[in-house]
Amino acid sequence: MYTLYYGRGAASLAIHAALKEIGVPYELVAVDLEAGQQRSPEYLRINPQGKVPTLIIDGRAFHESAALMLMLAERHPQSNLAPAAGSLARAEWYELAVTMANNLGGNFRLWFYPSDIGSSEGDTAVRSAIQQRIESMWATLDARLADNGPYLLGESFSGVDLMLTMYMRWSRNMPRPATDWPALKKYADMMRARPSWRHVTETEALTGW
Numbered sequence: 001m002y003t004l005y006y007g008r009g010a011a012s013l014a015i016h017a018a019l020k021e022i023g024v025p026y027e028l029v030a031v032d033l034e035a036g037q038q039r040s041p042e043y044l045r046i047n048p049q050g051k052v053p054t055l056i057i058d059g060r061a062f063h064e065s066a067a068l069m070l071m072l073a074e075r076h077p078q079s080n081l082a083p084a085a086g087s088l089a090r091a092e093w094y095e096l097a098v099t100m101a102n103n104l105g106g107n108f109r110l111w112f113y114p115s116d117i118g119s120s121e122g123d124t125a126v127r128s129a130i131q132q133r134i135e136s137m138w139a140t141l142d143a144r145l146a147d148n149g150p151y152l153l154g155e156s157f158s159g160v161d162l163m164l165t166m167y168m169r170w171s172r173n174m175p176r177p178a179t180d181w182p183a184l185k186k187y188a189d190m191m192r193a194r195p196s197w198r199h200v201t202e203t204e205a206l207t208g209w
């Protein structure tokens with residue numbers, strides 16, 4: 001049994017959708033980030049960094065959304081989360097997961113939490129640099145999907161599509177959201193119609209996609 005500690009629309013979103021895709025039983029525990037529940041002594045005991053997600057697997061707590069996606073794919077090889085272990089498609093899948101976590105994950109963290117580096121939303125130079133890095137990734141991924149879609153791995157859906165959809169959603173209030181790029185817009189429409197995505201959207205009561 002899995003237990004996912006999640007924040008609405010947060011980095012837990014892709015893992016929530018992945019659990020739904022696998023079809024295993026899981027429990028959800030909401031962490032109210034706005035109320036600061038992630039810094040409560042109880043939560044810090046299972047996640048000393050005070051962040052979501054935390055996934056409890058067989059009584060042990062694990063963190064980092066990309067790592068959790070990798071773990072779930074490994075634990076459920078029959079699921080649609082990743083291509084066969086050892087295949088070149090799996091190698092490509094690892095590359096995509098790590099690239100997105102490093103680039104989009106890192107830059108979005110700075111976008112939403114500028115105080116991590118002693119900056120603020122008013123620091124236009126830093127803000128614009130982060131925005132450019134994120135937009136450059138959208139351009140790369142847009143070209144990839146236009147050339148060889150409809151999914152990141154071409155014909156087959158996989159867990160990295162849940163990661164990308166989550167990151168794209170986070171850009172919805174940015175000056176140029178991911179959906180400004182045509183292939184990404186088509187991709188978002190397809191992914192948002194996916195039953196697992198619709199399920200997490202409803203369960204987490206997300207608005208504004």
Ligand SMILES: N[C@@H](CCC(=O)N[C@@H](CS)C(=O)NCC(=O)O)C(=O)O
Nearest residue numbers: 010011038050051052053064065066
């Ligand atoms: N690299 C981590 C990032 C986790 C993260 O920054 N989560 C945010 C929500 S998206 C969070 O917990 N924020 C609360 C806080 O930092 O106080 C992951 O992908 O799991």
